[in-house]
Amino acid sequence: MPKPQPATDEVLVKVQAVSLNYVDLMVVTGKLNPNLPLPFIPGADGAGTVEQVGNDVTAFKPGDAVVTTFIPKWTSR
Secondary structure, three states, X not given: OOOOXXXXXXXXXXXXXXXXOHHHHHHHOOOOOOOOOOOOOOOOEEEEEEXXXXXXXXXXXXXXXXXXXXXXXXXXX
């Protein structure tokens, strides 16, 4: 598949570690978010490095280390 290109408000992350946990099981069985649009790739816990940023992204830059979070818009420690 071709490498995806981030939209203006997105970042492209090279995932370097991921784990599946109980939250992922709940999501794929429809118990946590039954209206989640497909396709969906489970992986609530992940870490990687930002490879590219969209034109409107100011909070991240290529090379930044990032992790996933259960809380949308949570960007600090």
